[in-house]
Amino acid sequence: MNLDVLNGLLTVPAKKWSNIKEVLKSYFSESIATLKNGNEFHNVLLSTLNMLKEDKSASALRNYASRLHVYYNAPLIKADVQQLYNAKLLVVNLNKEKERAIIAGQTTGAILSRKGAEEFAKEIQQDVEKETEKIQTNQEEQETSNNDVMRIVDGNYNPSIEEIESVIDEEVEEEERECLILDNGYPALTTTKTINIGPVPKDLPNHGKSKLTQGFHKYKEEVFKQGLNNMLTFESNTHEILALTHVLLLKQRHVDLQLKTMDEDVLNKTYNDFMDKFNAEYDNKEFISELKDINKDLKRAGFKRDRILEDLHGKMMAQKLGSFEYGVLRCLQNIVEEFPDQPLQDIKEHDLIHNIIDPVLRPFISSSSCRLRWPEINADVRKCRTTRTQRPDAMVSEVKGVQYSKCVGYGEAKAANTDNHGKGVDLVRLAVFGKDCIDAYKLNHVITFQIVEPEATYTCIELAQISFPRTISDVKSFIDDVSSYYTIYKVFKSIQESLNQVFWQENHRETLDTPQYLHAINKTKSNRRLCFVHYG
Incomplete structure (x- = not known):
């Protein structure tokens, strides 16, 4: 040998x-x-x-x-x-x-x-x-x-090679299965090999979140029972799958099992509190008027891109570097300079990243001190990751000296023809990345984004749904969504290391080891299943 x-x-x-x-x-x-x-x-x-x-x-x-x-x-x-x-x-x-x-x-x-x-x-x-x-x-x-x-709670259980090929990894391309596993630099804490929903939370009448944590524990108990019977699917049970690793996914409308086990008023209040805290309405009417004038110029027959670019550059120089207004103008500059007059057909994932997502998002969340990165478009990085669970499409990393330090955000992108199963897998992975990021760096919150073409509780809230512009003619929709972009900008700027070490030590929960999801989730997928998460 x-x-x-x-x-x-x-x-x-x-x-x-x-x-x-x-x-x-x-x-x-x-x-x-x-x-x-x-x-x-x-x-x-x-x-x-x-x-x-x-x-x-x-x-x-x-x-x-x-x-x-x-x-x-x-x-x-x-x-x-x-x-x-x-x-x-x-x-x-x-x-x-x-x-x-x-x-x-x-x-x-x-x-x-x-x-x-x-x-x-x-x-x-x-x-x-x-x-x-x-x-x-x-x-x-x-x-x-x-x-x-049951196997699902057997801490000594060693999955076989066939079992380890988890449903979360089934989108890996064949050539990517032939790679070394390298140190990826992502926050990785000790993961648990068993599904442990934790002890029953204490009843603290004067604590505002006591009802939420108690109800969430009951919710996890019911989810655990479904997991034992291999009843969970990525299409219909995204909320339940995330609950197995202590993440509470909240939408404006709650799923049936949440309503059966948790107080609806508590769920509504929690959701509304988050939205009130993070949702920001942009009210600079003078600046919005300037944007609308730019859009009018773009709709004129025979408009000259170089003239509009010159106008945008002048407006940018009048704004403070790093401000929201500067980011909007920089984004419009990218659109005018790079986007086609008509939408491209049959856009693949990497084209979506290169040609649409990056030019729009980068001006808002990337700077000299914090970089938006796309590991998946780096051939060397992509060839050396053996599983989809180890690498998000996008990472937002702080820069310290000559090295990347902590991550404060993650993202996933999918082409229009992706089924609900693939989108559900991505959402679960994003939530787990975010949870580990909070634990690793003691952050107050993190921001994650998923893009699809047309006791302790880690709460996951949808801040906004945005239609990314694909052509020059989509600038109006970009301006209409300016408040949503402003929300993202404000939340991103508010991320900080603020969790008390003692508080974190007493309240954090371990992330469920990926292979153990296999025992709780049904491997089959179908577009006929009800899907309770709207992906755009």
Whole structure:
């Protein structure tokens, strides 16, 4: 077995680690036996084996694996690799439908024997499948002997490779399944492997939120029962799925299960309090009049873009950098300069990001101290993320010196032909990102956005629905929505690290580990199901 292939196996996602650990132990033991004692590569490999036996974390082992590729002078167990110059890691794809090995990382030159690579993949795959089958058999026997304990609350349950391919990850493109998992820099706290809805909140008559937290606990209890029966779907149960990880999704109209378990007056008051706090009406009539004049110019036959751009630039220079008015004019400048006269047909997700969303949003939430970023349009980043759950389409990151620091916002974008299942998956993921962001950085709130073409309680509220302009003729709708943009601008500017450490420690809740959602959510999807979240 080629040592580089074994090295690559150390880079598989942590969630798959338990199923191949025993396979790795036997491979590394055999490999060490073939190497000369005292060889530097032998010493590193021996240390790695010891780490395996000590059951170290997958992340620590991945760091150790990055050192292994340096020592290519060691004798190879098989001579299927003809030349390997400056490749960092050789990763074996464990996907059953594709029996091939690939080069991952920043490879500057590598020549592989295609036949040899396929043989490696097949060999390792067969062994992994055997080990996985054993693990599954042992788990089934253990579950059978504990009939009263559901899998959903079994803290010792180790999902198999097939089970780990969660419904949340099913939109991953095939080539993205063949990547290393890299440090993504997102806030990641300890996640819970079981669904724990927490203790019953105390009844505090003088506490304004006591009824809300008590009702939300009852709501989670009912959701938990549905989850045990695998009854939840992303189309119809977005509110319930989020409740499993302590996020209360509130809309103007509440879903049936919320009304059955929670006081409707309390729900209405909570929603209205949030809207009163964050909703901002823009009332600068003089500036709105200027915008309407610009729109009139754009509707004239034969208008000159360069003249309008010159006018917009002059108005921008009269505004304070970073002000809302400056952002609006900068956004209009992007629209006039870049947008077509007629809408583009069949817009894909990345086109939607590049051509529509970024030019409109960036002027409002991106600056020298806080950047709107799109990891998904960076090929290097995209190739090195193994699951959709690890990477939102957009991140809003603060800048400290020469590095990005904390994230204060996340976003998802979908093309018009996306079904409700995909939109529901995105909304759940956004809420979980936001919750973890609050926990990691002790923020008072975060802002997330989802864009689709035409005790402790983490509350998720829809601040606004905005129709993004796609052409020059859509400037009027952009002006009509100026108050909505102003709301987003004001909320974004009000994000701050304000949670008391003691308060957070006593009230925060762990995020439900993604694979555990699998046991509570029905994998099927259908556009015929009722959908209680309007995606625009």
